Amino acid sequence: xxxxxxxxxxxxxxxxxxxxxxxxxxxxxxxxxxxxxxxxxxxxxxxxxxxxxxxxxxxxxxxxxxxxxxxxxxxxxxxxxxxxxxxxxxxxxxxxxxxxxxxxxxxxxxxxxxxxxxxxxxxxxxxxxxxxxxxxxxxxxxxxxxxxxxxxxxxxxxxxxxxxxxxxxxxxxxxxxxxxxxxxxxxxxxxxxxxxxxxxxxxxxxxxxxxxxxxxxxxxxxxxxxxxxxxxxxxxxxxxxxxxxxxxxxxxxxxxxxxxxxxxxxxxxxxxxxxxxxxxxxxxxxxxxxxxxxxxxxxxxxxxxxxxxxx
Amino acid sequence: xxxxxxxxxxxxxxxxxxxxxxxxxxxxxxxxxxxxxxxxxxxxxxxxxxxxxxxxxxxxxxxxxxxxxxxxxxxxxxxxxxxxxxxxxxxxxxxxxxxxxxxxxxxxxxxxxxxxxxxxxxxxxxxxxxxxxxxxxxxxxxxxxxxxxxxxxxxxxxxxxxxxxxxxxxxxxxxxxxxxxxxxxxxxxxxxxxxxxxxxxxxxxxxxxxxxxxxxxxxxxxxxxxxxxxxxxxxxxxxxxxxxxxxxxxxxxxxxxxxxxxxxxxxxxxxxxxxx
Amino acid sequence: xxxxxxxxxxxxxxxxxxxxxxxxxxxxxxxxxxxxxxxxxxxxxxxxxxxxxxxxxxxxxxxxxxxxxxxxxxxxxxxxxxxxxxxxxxxxxxxxxxxxxxxxxxxxxxxxxxxxxxxxxxxxxxxxxxxxxxxxxxxxxxxxxxxxxxxxxxxxxxxxxxxxxxxxxxxxxxxxxxxxxxxxxxxxxxxxxxxxxxxxxxxxxxxxxxxxxxxxxxxxxxxxxxxxxxxxxxxxxxxxxxxxxxxxxxxxxxxxxxxxxxxxxxxxxxxxxxxxxxxxxxxxxxxxxxxxxxxxxxxxxxxxxxxxxxxxxxxxxxxxxxxxxxxxxxxxxxxxxxxxxxxxxxxxxxxxxxxxxxxxxxxxxxxxxxxxxxxxxxxxxxxxxxxxxxxxxxxxxxxxxxxxxxxxxx
Numbered sequence: 003x004x005x006x007x008x009x010x011x012x013x014x015x016x017x018x019x020x021x022x023x024x025x026x027x028x029x030x031x032x033x034x035x036x037x038x039x040x041x042x043x044x045x046x047x048x049x050x051x052x053x054x055x056x057x058x059x060x061x062x063x064x065x066x067x068x069x070x071x072x073x074x075x076x077x078x079x080x081x082x083x084x085x086x087x088x089x090x091x092x093x094x095x096x097x098x099x100x101x102x103x104x105x106x107x108x109x110x111x112x113x114x115x116x117x118x119x120x121x122x123x124x125x126x127x128x129x130x131x132x133x134x135x136x137x138x139x140x141x142x143x144x145x146x147x148x149x150x151x152x153x154x155x156x157x158x159x160x161x162x163x164x165x166x167x168x169x170x171x172x173x174x175x176x177x178x179x180x181x182x183x184x185x186x187x188x189x190x191x192x193x194x195x196x197x198x199x200x201x202x203x204x205x206x207x208x209x210x211x212x213x214x215x216x217x218x219x220x221x222x223x224x225x226x227x228x229x230x231x232x233x234x235x236x237x238x239x240x241x242x243x244x245x246x247x248x249x250x251x252x253x254x255x256x257x258x259x260x261x262x263x264x265x266x267x268x269x270x271x272x273x274x275x276x277x278x279x280x281x282x283x284x285x286x287x288x289x290x291x292x293x294x295x296x297x298x299x300x301x302x303x304x305x306x307x308x309x310x311x312x313x
Numbered sequence: 314x315x316x317x318x319x320x321x322x323x324x325x326x327x328x329x330x331x332x333x334x335x336x337x338x339x340x341x342x343x344x345x346x347x348x349x350x351x352x353x354x355x356x357x358x359x360x361x362x363x364x365x366x367x368x369x370x371x372x373x374x375x376x377x378x379x380x381x382x383x384x385x386x387x388x389x390x391x392x393x394x395x396x397x398x399x400x401x402x403x404x405x406x407x408x409x410x411x412x413x414x415x416x417x418x419x420x421x422x423x424x425x426x427x428x429x430x431x432x433x434x435x436x437x438x439x440x441x442x443x444x445x446x447x448x449x450x451x452x453x454x455x456x457x458x459x460x461x462x463x464x465x466x467x468x469x470x471x472x473x474x475x476x477x478x479x480x481x482x483x484x485x486x487x488x489x490x491x492x493x494x495x496x497x498x499x500x501x502x503x504x505x506x507x508x509x510x511x512x513x514x515x516x517x518x519x520x521x522x523x524x525x526x527x528x529x530x531x532x533x534x535x536x537x538x539x540x541x542x543x544x545x546x547x548x549x550x551x552x553x554x555x556x557x558x559x560x561x562x563x564x565x566x567x568x569x570x571x572x573x574x575x576x577x578x579x580x581x582x583x584x585x586x587x588x589x
Numbered sequence: 590x591x592x593x594x595x596x597x598x599x600x601x602x603x604x605x606x607x608x609x610x611x612x613x614x615x616x617x618x619x620x621x622x623x624x625x626x627x628x629x630x631x632x633x634x635x636x637x638x639x640x641x642x643x644x645x646x647x648x649x650x651x652x653x654x655x656x657x658x659x660x661x662x663x664x665x666x667x668x669x670x671x672x673x674x675x676x677x678x679x680x681x682x683x684x685x686x687x688x689x690x691x692x693x694x695x696x697x698x699x700x701x702x703x704x705x706x707x708x709x710x711x712x713x714x715x716x717x718x719x720x721x722x723x724x725x726x727x728x729x730x731x732x733x734x735x736x737x738x739x740x741x742x743x744x745x746x747x748x749x750x751x752x753x754x755x756x757x758x759x760x761x762x763x764x765x766x767x768x769x770x771x772x773x774x775x776x777x778x779x780x781x782x783x784x785x786x787x788x789x790x791x792x793x794x795x796x797x798x799x800x801x802x803x804x805x806x807x808x809x810x811x812x813x814x815x816x817x818x819x820x821x822x823x824x825x826x827x828x829x830x831x832x833x834x835x836x837x838x839x840x841x842x843x844x845x846x847x848x849x850x851x852x853x854x855x856x857x858x859x860x861x862x863x864x865x866x867x868x869x870x871x872x873x874x875x876x877x878x879x880x881x882x883x884x885x886x887x888x889x890x891x892x893x894x895x896x897x898x899x900x901x902x903x904x905x906x907x908x909x910x911x912x913x914x915x916x917x918x919x920x921x922x923x924x925x926x927x928x929x930x931x932x933x934x935x936x937x938x939x940x941x942x943x944x945x946x947x948x949x950x951x952x953x954x955x956x957x958x959x960x961x962x963x964x965x966x967x968x969x970x971x972x973x974x975x976x977x978x979x980x981x982x983x984x985x986x987x988x989x990x991x992x993x994x995x996x997x998x999x
Contacts, residue, residue: 022659022660022661022664023641023642023644023659023660023661023662024410024644026490026661027409027410027411027490028409028410028411028412029411030405030409030411030490030491031405031409031410031411031414032405032411032413033405034401034402034404034405034409035401035402035405035406035411035413035414035417037398037401037402038398038399038401038402038417038461038465039402039416039417039420041398041457041461042420042421042424042457042458042461042462043420045432045454045455045457045458046424046427046432046458048435048439049431049432049433049435049436049439050427050431050432050435052435052438052439053431053434053435056435056438063438063441110327111331111334113327114324114327114328114330114331115331117324117327118324118325118327118328119321119324120321120324120325120328121325121328121329121332123575124328124332125328125331125332126575126576126579127571127572127575128331128332128335128336129331129335130571130575130578130579131335131336131339131567131568131571132335132338132339133515133582134515134567134568134570134571134578135339135564135567136518136519136521136536136537136560136563136564136567137519137521137537138521138537138540138541138560139342139537139540139560139563139564140338142342142540142556142557142560143338143339143341143342143557143560144338146341146342146345146553146557147338147341150356151354151356152345152353152354152356152553153356154341154356154357154358156356157356157357183334183338187335188582191579191582191583192582192583194579194583195582195583198583240426243428244428244429244430246429246430246521246522247521247522247537250521250525250541251540251541263428263429263430263522266428266430266431266434267430267433267434267522267525267526270434270437270438270526271434271437271525271526276434276438279434280434280435283428283430283431283434283435284431286428286430286431287427287428287431290426290427290428291426294426476673476675478671478672478673478675479675479677481642481662481671481675482669482671482675482677482737483677483688484641484642484661484662484663485640485641485642485662485663485667485668485669485747486663486668486688486689486692486737486741487663487666487689487692487693487741488663488692489661489663492692496688496692497677500677500679501677501678501679
């Protein structure tokens with residue numbers, strides 16, 4: 003079959019004349035992929051470049067005349083600001099906590115979905131509800147549940163009048179709960195795909211070899227799911243790092259629960275500090291790219307399976 | 314694998330726990346949406362009296378009905394555009410050899426990892442300049458930025474499952490590449506296209522960031538954004554219960570799609586992300 | 590219908606690997622040509638270059654006298670049966686067969702109806718026309734794929750290991766069916782397989798490929814009796830030809846267990862003391878006790894220990910281990926790896942009369958028909974005993990047969 007010709011410095015000796023078939027295939031390829039490609043590049047490429055450019059200016063929307071080129075001044079201002087580092091910490095904390103819990107919980111959910119012979123359809127239908135529900139709706143549901151005015155959580159836990167949204171840690175806790183509830187199903191479905199690909203033979207062989215349930219999980223299931231786990235972790239980490247909706251609805255950034263996405267929003271939209279806000283956006287984008295790089299290079303996440311190219 | 318009766322029972326209990334996990338918060342918001350008067354602040358899971366009052370309130374509110382219309386309209390348009398473009402692109406990526414294929418995929422992947430807010434803020438600036446701010450088009454275009462890559466991935470994964478020989482057989486049978494696509498691939502791909510459409514719809518329906526950054530009035534504001542700006546009948550009464558009712562209304566399409574197409578959605582989600 | 594001519598065809602991949610290397614092959618109009626070889630020998634690539642699914646790096650591909658190198662598959666007017674049949678799952682059997690006709694707007698509906706029904710009745714698919722491929726058995730799917738191939742009037746049929754997904758019994762039936770259909774239609778056919786039974790029974794001629802290089806193109810009988818080299822000799826025949834070390838001394842050869850004269854065909858090509866590889870097919874041995882006395886004179890008898898016997902009812906095999914020369918053993922191991930077989934231990938596999946009652950782990954007396962002995966150069970693998978005259982005779986015979994058949998087809 004088609005042998006990959008990527009990154010081979012060997013020049014093609016006697017390069018064949020491109021046949022009709024190849025040429026038509028190439029043309030058709032671009033005719034079909036072109037519109038989607040153009041659309042993607044235009045809707046994202048321009049804003050990204052624009053943000054890069056604007057981040058070099060001291061520019062306030064309400065004062066266009068005062069626009070002034072300040073080079074990396076915005077970045078210097080942000081990176082020397084304690085508030086930024088605090089928000090970076092909050093964002094990282096939410097990311098690490100939610101993704102870690104989602105991984106464990108998601109794996110348990112995946113096991114149940116994989117193994118429960120009964121209730122399969124209701125189970126899979128139910129699990130898709132949090133996945134499909136609007137994040138804002140989920141955020142409201144949890145905000146009201148934890149609220150000391152409306153919610154059922156305090157009476158349930160016997161906490162009386164405790165104000166969850168009155169302190170940083172308790173407010174962050176509610177945000178994490180909402181995030182975990184909403185996104186664990188997605189994680190568990192990705193893990194389920196990996197789980198379903200482990201041949202039943204392996205587990206039967208392990209059973210015959212005398213492995214207990216936990217040993218089977220640890221020694222057979224997990225090593226064979228490594229690729230699926232890494233891909234799921236990558237997707238969820240990138241997603242969690244961009245958290246915005248839940249924070250906006252549940253705490254509006256109060257009590258020091260502001261995240262980086264929220265900061266970018268507030269600088270640009272609320273305070274119309276376009277230059278500064280753009281710089282925050284750029285930093286956020288760089289951080290996300292760094293995380294992706296870390297996963298792919300350091301943890302060797304094999305994204306080829308998540309990509310559309312054939313081998 | 315043979316499973317003992319006792320193990321079976323454990324798994325059933327586990328399944329029930331998972332179902333409860335998934336649905337309790339949904340029931341809570343539903344229950345809240347039926348509360349009225351003092352019930353709203355009774356700190357109890359269930360209302361004492363079930364009332365439709367909040368639904369009447371939200372449907373009487375222009376703010377909500379316009380937002381609902383905006384959400385439905387823009388979601389359908391954005392989904393349609395994405396799926397059509399993505400079907401063509403995914404076919405090319407999974408089936409044809411052409412230079413730059415990796416570039417298309419790389420760009421799609423890069424966009425999926427890019428923070429939405431980092432795109433929204435520059436657009437806020439640009440849209441104000443060129444007059445797309447607070448319009449349907451001004452939201453539909455940025456929706457494409459994340460719905461397109463998503464649809465491309467789901468569809469490319471699906472297309473790879475179609476036996477490669479099938480299309481070569483069509484070529485040998487005398488079909489042009491276009492005929493092979495239309496007569497062989499499209500009928501085989503339509504279930505995948507449908508799945509991609511559902512997933513794309515979910516993604517667009519869920520939008521909040523673009524909704525609040527790129528609108529300033531009810532002209533184009535979608536429901537999630539509108540919820541955040543929702544005010545009660547009088548500005549002194551907390552709009553909690555009406556918000557809950559509105560939240561339930563926008564969740565209904567999700568639940569219907571999930572009920573009808575559970576199998577396809579699971580297949581689409583799992584094949585799109587991890588294969589092999 | 591048309592002849593297919595290949596001139597110095599090369600398929601080279603970007604990394605310099607040559608899947609097909611300088612293959613020239615003429616396939617006559619109406620001929621049934623088999624491409625055979627172990628996996629990775631380039632036979633499927635060659636087929637896909639004929640049909641146009643694979644680009645040709647260099648060389649010329651002519652179909653019916655026209656150069657088609659740059660033509661799209663659809664413009665070559667060929668039909669192909671794929672290994673997995675590649676039936677369209679969303680179409681009924683009827684529509685699957687009609688598919689190539691429907692692509693041509695000029696063909697009228699009535700004609701489509703008659704042609705599909707003709708093809709279907711030829712393949713006994715009449716009852717299944719409304720069914721979908723998913724509801725058919727393997728053999729039926731295979732026949733639908735053939736129906737789709739024969740419904741058009743094409744220059745040639747191409748088959749890519751069409752029977753490899755069927756079980757042994759069905760494979761036998763379909764083999765006969767393909768042969769009958771090809772004889773009836775008289776259409777030029779190229780058939781790729783790695784199964785030598787298919788190669789031997791179906792083809793007018795067989796092209797043996799090895800690592801992209803064409804080894805020998807000849808009738809099955811010539812391949813079997815007059816192989817050009819050790820590779821062809823070892824590939825054709827089952828169980829395979831026995832290879833043993835043979836040392837020349839004067840005009841005699843010393844082999845394990847026995848001695849023999851240097852065959853006349855090899856005279857002058859060997860030197861005294863030279864180490865050669867001798868080849869003798871399993872059926873050219875016999876249990877000496879059950880031997881026809883008339884035959885005994887033609888060969889030599891020898892005593893050897895029997896390791897294992899396999900009795901199959903109509904035939905019987907005996908396995909006789911022997912000490913091999915390390916140099917020869919190494920050559921044979923290389924050959925075995927190339928032929929996709931396990932590295933054989935050095936043993937003779939001999940076919941003996943089913944009546945024979947040999948006991949395992951006992952010595953017995955055997956007879957070898959040394960007149961059928963082949964000698965190979967261990968370095969080049971060349972067959973030193975190939976009889977060019979006999980080979981030419983066989984080729985002439987085959988050509989006459991094909992000509993006669995073509996005159997008979999309408």
